[in-house]
Amino acid sequence: MSDNSENGKYKVIGTRPIRHDGAEKVIGKAIYGADVRMSGMLYGQVIRSPHAHARIKSIDTSKAEALEGVRAVVTSKDLPKTNEDDMIDLGEGMTRLKYIRDNILASDKVLYRGHAVAGVAAINQQTAEEALSLIEVEYEVLPAVVNVIDAMKDDAPLLHDTLTTDEMGEQTDKKSNIAAHLQHKLGDPEKGFKEADIVIEHEFHTATVHQGYIEPHNGTAIWNPDGQLTIWTSTQGAFVVQKQVAAVLDHPISKVKVVPTEIGGGFGGKIPIYLEPVAALLSRKTGHPVKLLMTRAGVFEGTGPTPGSYVRLKLGADKSGKLVAGDCYLAFEAGGYPGSPMFCGCMCIFACYEVPNAIVNGYDVVVNKPKSAPYRAPGSTQVAFAIETMLDEIAEKLGMDSFDIRLLNAAKEGTRRVDDLVYPRIGCVETMEAGKASDHYNTPLEGPYRGRGVATGYWFNIGFKSCVTASVNEDGTVNLMEGSTDIGGSRTSIAMQFAEVLALPVEDVNPRVGDTGEIGYNDVTGGSRTTYATGYAAYNAAQDVKAQMIEIAARHWELSADDVEFTDEVFKSKKDSSKKLNFKELAKIGSADDSPVIGKGSVNLGFHIGGSFATNIVDVEVDPETGKVTILRFTAIQDAGKAIHPSYVEGQMQGGSVQGIGWALNEEYFYNADGKMENSTFLDYRIPTALDLPMIETIIVEVPNPTHPFGVRGVGEANIAPPPAAITNAIYNAIGVRFRELPMRPDRIIAALAAKRESEPLEAVAGS
Amino acid sequence: MNKVHVQSKLNGENIEFLCEPRQSLLEVLREDLGFTGSKEGCNDGNCGACSVILNGTLVDSCLVLAVEIQGKEITTVEGLATPDGLHPLQQKFLENASLQCGICTPGFLVAAKALLDHNPNPTEHEIRHWLAGNLCRCTGYDKIIRAVQEASAVMSKSA
Numbered sequence: 001m002s003d004n005s006e007n008g009k010y011k012v013i014g015t016r017p018i019r020h021d022g023a024e025k026v027i028g029k030a031i032y033g034a035d036v037r038m039s040g041m042l043y044g045q046v047i048r049s050p051h052a053h054a055r056i057k058s059i060d061t062s063k064a065e066a067l068e069g070v071r072a073v074v075t076s077k078d079l080p081k082t083n084e085d086d087m088i089d090l091g092e093g094m095t096r097l098k099y100i101r102d103n104i105l106a107s108d109k110v111l112y113r114g115h116a117v118a119g120v121a122a123i124n125q126q127t128a129e130e131a132l133s134l135i136e137v138e139y140e141v142l143p144a145v146v147n148v149i150d151a152m153k154d155d156a157p158l159l160h161d162t163l164t165t166d167e168m169g170e171q172t173d174k175k176s177n178i179a180a181h182l183q184h185k186l187g188d189p190e191k192g193f194k195e196a197d198i199v200i201e202h203e204f205h206t207a208t209v210h211q212g213y214i215e216p217h218n219g220t221a222i223w224n225p226d227g228q229l230t231i232w233t234s235t236q237g238a239f240v241v242q243k244q245v246a247a248v249l250d251h252p253i254s255k256v257k258v259v260p261t262e263i264g265g266g267f268g269g270k271i272p273i274y275l276e277p278v279a280a281l282l283s284r285k286t287g288h289p290v291k292l293l294m295t296r297a298g299v300f301e302g303t304g305p306t307p308g309s310y311v312r313l314k315l316g317a318d319k320s321g322k323l324v325a326g327d328c329y330l331a332f333e334a335g336g337y338p339g340s341p342m343f344c345g346c347m348c349i350f351a352c353y354e355v356p357n358a359i360v361n362g363y364d365v366v367v368n369k370p371k372s373a374p375y376r377a378p379g380s381t382q383v384a385f386a387i388e389t390m391l392d393e394i395a396e397k398l399g400m401d402s403f404d405i406r407l408l409n410a411a412k413e414g415t416r417r418v419d420d421l422v423y424p425r426i427g428c429v430e431t432m433e434a435g436k437a438s439d440h441y442n443t444p445l446e447g448p449y450r451g452r453g454v455a456t457g458y459w460f461n462i463g464f465k466s467c468v469t470a471s472v473n474e475d476g477t478v479n480l481m482e483g484s485t486d487i488g489g490s491r492t493s494i495a496m497q498f499a500e501v502l503a504l505p506v507e508d509v510n511p512r513v514g515d516t517g518e519i520g521y522n523d524v525t526g527g528s529r530t531t532y533a534t535g536y537a538a539y540n541a542a543q544d545v546k547a548q549m550i551e552i553a554a555r556h557w558e559l560s561a562d563d564v565e566f567t568d569e570v571f572k573s574k575k576d577s578s579k580k581l582n583f584k585e586l587a588k589i590g591s592a593d594d595s596p597v598i599g600k601g602s603v604n605l606g607f608h609i610g611g612s613f614a615t616n617i618v619d620v621e622v623d624p625e626t627g628k629v630t631i632l633r634f635t636a637i638q639d640a641g642k643a644i645h646p647s648y649v650e651g652q653m654q655g656g657s658v659q660g661i662g663w664a665l666n667e668e669y670f671y672n673a674d675g676k677m678e679n680s681t682f683l684d685y686r687i688p689t690a691l692d693l694p695m696i697e698t699i700i701v702e703v704p705n706p707t708h709p710f711g712v713r714g715v716g717e718a719n720i721a722p723p724p725a726a727i728t729n730a731i732y733n734a735i736g737v738r739f740r741e742l743p744m745r746p747d748r749i750i751a752a753l754a755a756k757r758e759s760e761p762l763e764a765v766a767g768s
Numbered sequence: 769m770n771k772v773h774v775q776s777k778l779n780g781e782n783i784e785f786l787c788e789p790r791q792s793l794l795e796v797l798r799e800d801l802g803f804t805g806s807k808e809g810c811n812d813g814n815c816g817a818c819s820v821i822l823n824g825t826l827v828d829s830c831l832v833l834a835v836e837i838q839g840k841e842i843t844t845v846e847g848l849a850t851p852d853g854l855h856p857l858q859q860k861f862l863e864n865a866s867l868q869c870g871i872c873t874p875g876f877l878v879a880a881k882a883l884l885d886h887n888p889n890p891t892e893h894e895i896r897h898w899l900a901g902n903l904c905r906c907t908g909y910d911k912i913i914r915a916v917q918e919a920s921a922v923m924s925k926s927a
Contacts (some may be wrong), residue, residue, distance in 0.1 A: 025870035028805020028845035032871060035804040050856040121872045125799075126790070212905045214809040214817055215871040264807070264871025265905050296810040488868030488906055647865035651907055655868065658908035682814035682903060690909040691900035695892075 001595025011569075012500045013710055016647045019492040020511055025262070033218035035235035038289035040073055040399045041220070042121040042631050046275065046292065048302055049110035049117055049162070052144035052368040052572035052675025053157065056108060056117070056137060061382030062564040064120060064134040064251040073119045073286040074134065076107035076277060080250040084162060090240070091121025098438045099337040101248055101373050104277050107633040111159055111336030113369050113676050119278040121290045121747070124602045131466045144675030148310050148333045151177040165497040179338030180364040182346055184419040192325025192357030192694035196316025198394055199325075204386045206724075207668030208308040208333065211375045213661070215264020216299050220291040225367030226343045226371030229256050229280055234263035236270045236485050237524030242516045248277045259515040262419050266487055269304045269376030269661070271306040271524050280575070300680035303693050305669065306375035307340045309382040315390050321398050321405045326418075330383060331363040332591040335371040340364045341378030342462075348380040348721070349387060350418045351458040352428055352448040352613065353409040368675045374526060376656060377459040377717035381663060381724060388455035388725030389738060402454045403436040410456075424610055427519040427703030427713075431615040432456060434699050440617045440635040449622045450632070453729025456615045459719020462527035463605025463707075466534040467520040470498060472597040478504065478545070478582030480511040484534040488655075488716075489648040490525065493671060497535040497562060499711060501542030502583055503569035520602065528612060528714025529645055532705075533605050539709045548597045567750050610705040614638040614718040616657065616726040622734045624753055628744030629665055629731060634723075635697040641705035641713030652715045654696040662688045668743050776837045778803070779847025787834040794818045794835035797844065805845040809903070816902030819875040819882075820844050821908045826882035838919075845874035848881060856922045857881060860915040868906035875902050880916045888924055892917065 024030045024610040025750040050760060061073040079101050081438070086097040101107070106115050118135050143157040150156055156177055165172045166180040167656045191200055219234040229251060235241045238258040246253040263270060275292040282290040310330050316325035328349045334341035346362040395405040410429045416422050435441055445452050466483045480495055491511040499506045523529065546566055553571045554561040563574050571586055573579035581589070590597060636653040643649040666686045670678045705710025724742055732738045736751040771786035784822070786794050794811070795798070797803045797820075806829055809815035813831040820829045821843040829844075848855040857880050867873040876899065883890055883898040888896065895916050896909070906910060 016865070019865070021870075022862040022867070023854070023858075025851050025867055025873055026854065026861050026876045028803075030870060031804075032807070034808060037802075125795075177829060213871075214815055214903055214905055215807070215869070216809070239822075263869060265811075265869045267905070293808075296812065296814075328894070355814070436773075489865065513799055569782070601834060645865075647911070651868055654908035654910045655906045659905070681812055682810050683812070687905060688908075689903065690896040690913065693896075693909055696908045696910045742908040750771060 002354045008260045010500060012496045013642065013644050014321060014646065016645060017492060017496070017506045019489050020495065022308065030262045032215060032264055033232065034293050036220045036232045036261060036291065038220065038222065041291055042123060042286055043125045043128050044119055044121045044279060044292040045132055045291050046116045046298065047132045048298060049106065049113055049115040050373055051110060051139055051141050052113045052146065053142040053159070054110050054139035055142060056106060056110060057140055058138045059118060059474060060136040061118065063136065064131040067134055069123040069129050070120060071123070071133045071288065072121045072282050073118055074281040076101070076105040078281045079105060079248065079668055086759060090244055090247060095339070097247065100287065100341060103337055104274065106631065111767055112368050114298065114370060115336065116278070116302060119282055119285050119292070121282040125501070128744045145225035146306060146368050146671045146675045148331045148365045148367060151285055151365050152363065155742060159368065163338070163366065165299065173322050175368045178363055179334060179366055180342065182343055182362045183360065184346055185359045186418045187357035189325050189327055189359045193316045196324045197319045198397060199314065199316045200390060200391060200393060201312070202740055203739045204310045204311040204313070206385060208305050209370060209663050209667045210300055210685065211267040211269035211307040212377050213265025213267060213269060216294040216296060217270070217274050217303060218293045219279040220273035220289060221276065221283045222289040223280055223284040225397060227255050230259065231256070231276050232259045233276050234261050234270060236266045236487065237522065237523050237528050238485065238516050240271060240524050241273055243247045244273045245276050245280065249280060256675045257515060257517050258512055260485055262442055263485055263487055267376045269524055270394070271526055272373050274303055282541055293502065295684065299678040300685060301677050302370055304375065305370060305375045306378060307334065307335065307372045311383060311386045313386040313390060315394065317394050321394060321400050321408050322353045323353055323409050324357060326350055326358040330360070331365055332379065333367045333372065334364050334371060336366060337371045337387035338364055338366060340372050341374065343367050344379035346382045347419050347460060348458055349383040352411055354411055354415045355418065360418055376459070376659060376720040380721040381458055381660060383458040383729065384455065384721040385724045386743060388722060389728045392729045392732070402694055403432055403632055406432050406456055408465040421608060422684055426611060426613065427701055427704065427707055428456065428613040430701045430703050431613045431637045431639055434614045434637045434701050435617055438635055438699060440697060445619050449624060449734050451730045451733030452617065452619050453726045453733060454615065454617050455722035455725035455729060456613060457718055458611055458613050459528060459718035460611040461532065461722065462529045462607055463533050464523040464527065464529055464608040466537040467600065467602040467603045468534065468537045468541050470545050470599040471547060472587050474588060474591040475713050477508045480509050480538065480689065481519050482511060482534055483514055483519040484530045485525040486513055487525050488651060489645060490530045490534070493531045493644045493648060494535050494538045498538040498542045502540055502546060504583060510723060530718040531601055532609065532712045532714045533617060533646065535712055536605065537601035537603045540603065541599040544601065545597055545599035548599065549583070549586055549590070552594050552739050553586055555594065556589055560599045591744055604646065609707050610641070610713055611717055612713045612718040616722040618723070618726045618730050620727060620730040620734055622731060622749060627749035629744060629749065631661060633694055635699065636719055637699040637701060638715055639701045639703050639713055640715045641708065642702055642711035643700050644710065644712060646700060649700055649715050649722055650698040653698045653719045656717065656719030658688050658693060660720045661693070661727065663742060664724035664727040665743055667702070726756045772835050774835055776840050777840065777841040779843055789833065789835055791836060792830050793820070793832040793834045794829040797829060802887055803844055803846055807871050807874055809871065810898045816879060817872050817875040819878040819902060821882050822876060825886070833857070843878065845877055848877060853864045855881070856919040857915065860919040862917065866907065866911040866913040866915040872902060872904045876904065876912055884920055884923060889920055
């Protein structure tokens with residue numbers, strides 16, 4: 001393993017230690033949500049709507065309740081009564097409380113196939129499942145709309161009786177499936193297009209795709225007679241679950257404790273709550289702990305996904321390839337309730353480039369699909385697909401290299417974005433330069449039906465709130481308590497930042513993810529914030545510990561604290577060079593004579609804290625007989641600011657890239673005419689397997705983030721944005737067809753090749 | 769429903785249990801025997817998170833009925849390490865950061881062990897082909913494949 005610590009600048013950062021929670025995960029002893037077991041525990045299941053859109057006329061639970069072994073059934077009637085106009089802010093602006101409660105258990109209408117309608121608790125899983133078939137729900141089936149374009153039409157079936165369009169912050173009174181319209185404008189786009197030498201415009205469609213975590217959602221609840229509710233769940237943020245459950249159940253937040261278990265993947269999809277309130281209601285009704293586990297079909301049909309989208313983009317460039325104007329219209333499918341990442345799409349569409357005159361109009365549209373949830377750089381992949389493939393088209397028209405046109409236009413410090421953000425120091429250019437200089441890009445690709453493509457993508461990265469506490473033990477080890485879900489090695493990355501400050505071996509820092517009763521508030525593990533913000537809190541906690549240890553040394557040596565310093569990994573007297581103690585020695589002295597050392601770090605780091613850019617190079621081969629696209633070689637490049645644990649940085653880059661590959665080539669929700677999903681298994685919703693891929697080469701670029709003590713930029717998300725565009729460009733270079741719809745399935749490739757042969761009968765399709 | 773008495777060997781130890789004929793091996797392992805290392809990702813044989821070795825053959829334990837293991841031997845992820853330490857595959861998974869969330873890891877370890885039992889020196893393609901029935905959504909497989917390659921090298925040397 002290489003050691004990336006810079007010429008001795010860092011002792012711990014940049015090394016690749018084994019993660020603290022590794023052993024228990026490889027021996028099968030780590031406790032995930034489904035592994036929770038309580039005394040007297042009951043098992044639950046949820047009945048889901050078979051219809052995409054229907055009014056619930058009645059629910060008869062009597063037969064289910066009468067079944068031997070069934071302990072309770074709950075429906076929306078067991079939730080607190082909700083007024084249509086009750087509003088709530090759960091951290092993402094004001095939302096109707098009814099939407100949040102109805103998504104847990106539908107009240108008047110079901111808005112997508114898979115919408116939860118009732119929950120059952122029974123003595124075992126099988127009885128609970130049997131009981132589901134005895135719950136009689138009478139539906140009045142309504143016409144469904146599962147496509148964003150159809151849903152925006154004036155005569156579209158309306159999902160909500162009361163939803164009106166939020167027109168750039170103003171409520172209109174027009175009833176519509178369009179929940180919101182947002183516009184950003186910079187410069188004079190009209191003038192920019194008039195002055196452009198090249199103007200092109202295209203429409204793009206992307207399918208609904210799912211986060212695809214391997215662990216289904218789960219929730220176990222105990223509602224004690226004193227009203228104390230405890231929930232065990234695998235979540236990206238225990239405090240957000242606490243806040244949401246308290247709101248949904250109208251229960252005091254102080255009476256809700258959430259214990260985050262180990263989590264089997266999330267990618268944004270385990271931020272919303274689904275089963276937790278249902279388990280709580282069932283526990284209250286039965287007096288027993290109740291565990292709910294979602295089926296895989298339930299995961300596909302009832303959670304996530306990320307929106308299908310329609311994007312129309314117009315770009316204008318001058319003869320040199322410099323972009324002079326951009327105009328983007330984008331519409332995202334929010335699912336059954338408002339709240340797609342449309343606003344992120346608006347921010348990301350021009351984020352990699354300097355576009356002096358630009359306008360973007362975004363629409364958040366409800367459709368009869370599950371309420372969309374965040375998925376890794378939400379909204380960025382959809383728009384990168386549009387702009388990154390059109391840039392290649394402009395480059396081709398001008399005879400420019402793919403990287404040269406990107407570098408000519410790349411965003412940099414001082415670039416003003418369409419949403420008026422002015423960039424601080426960013427590493428967009430550096431990822432492109434690294435791509436251009438890479439071994440991959442400089443190795444010729446030969447052979448028929450083969451092509452190479454490049455693309456760049458962006459994620460803005462959030463800071464938000466984190467805190468940690470650090471307790472120093474007698475032997476000089478440290479217990480580091482944090483509140484950020486560890487979804488991919490972050491415990492160790494956070495401990496490494498703590499260890500760096502105090503020059504401790506990282507093995508001497510024992511990180512643990514606490515529950516909502518053990519540590520202060522932490523925002524979710526999401527937005528690429530954990531290594532950045534919780535790492536920052538750990539840095540502050542280490543500084544706090546250092547200050548307290550200096551006090552102990554000062555007392556021990558009968559000096560003032562000002563006369564003690566911590567340098568070269570030891571505490572020493574500035575006055576007497578013979579007086580020095582290392583951390584372990586001082587901890588032992590302190591434990592005998594002083595009050596216990598507990599350091600704290602607490603931060604609130606805001607919204608835009610220095611984004612991350614990712615660039616891809618991909619080589620593909622298209623099989624003209626089968627339409628299969630094979631990824632021959634893939635290089636992922638990303639700005640990590642400073643890679644704390646390079647292996648886990650590479651892991652994020654590789655994992656995000658492969659999710660992007662799946663999005664490009666295989667993954668999509670298939671709906672029939674009635675709005676029923678027809679591929680809700682991992683066999684039919686096909687995520688990439690080991691056999692579909694080559695090794696994913698990585699190049700970590702480090703442009704330090706000035707807002708972080710070690711320069712960290714979160715790397716969790718930007719990596720998913722460029723792959724579909726890069727693969728589209730590669731396919732174009734392989735077979736001369738530009739795709740503007742995802743996924744690029746074999747049947748679409750074959751149809752496109754056939755159409756191309758038809759239109760160019762005398763021309764060789766490939767091999768040029 | 770009448771329960772069936774089953775005797776078998778789990779990770780080298782003799783075990784016996786009563787189960788309903790309908791119960792999957794995965795359900796019995798997790799719910800009745802308390803071996804929760806095998807994970808449920810889909811319960812229909814598509815994700816491989818519940819992989820176990822049944823008399824030398826790699827199977828998805830969600831697709832095997834518990835009554836079918838009468839007289840047979842099962843190896844789960846809990847059976848890989850010994851009191852002396854981790855199995856080379858487990859060690860290499862840790863050294864290579866081959867797990868992020870870790871939910872698929874037990875299945876991959878068991879599947880990779882079955883591969884190396886059959887073929888101690890697989891090529892990269894053979895590893896990818898063998899592990900294609902195990903889904904991982906976090907890693908992009910790169911570091912998993914490398915760990916299996918390294919474990920294979922270590923085990924060949926010590927064999």
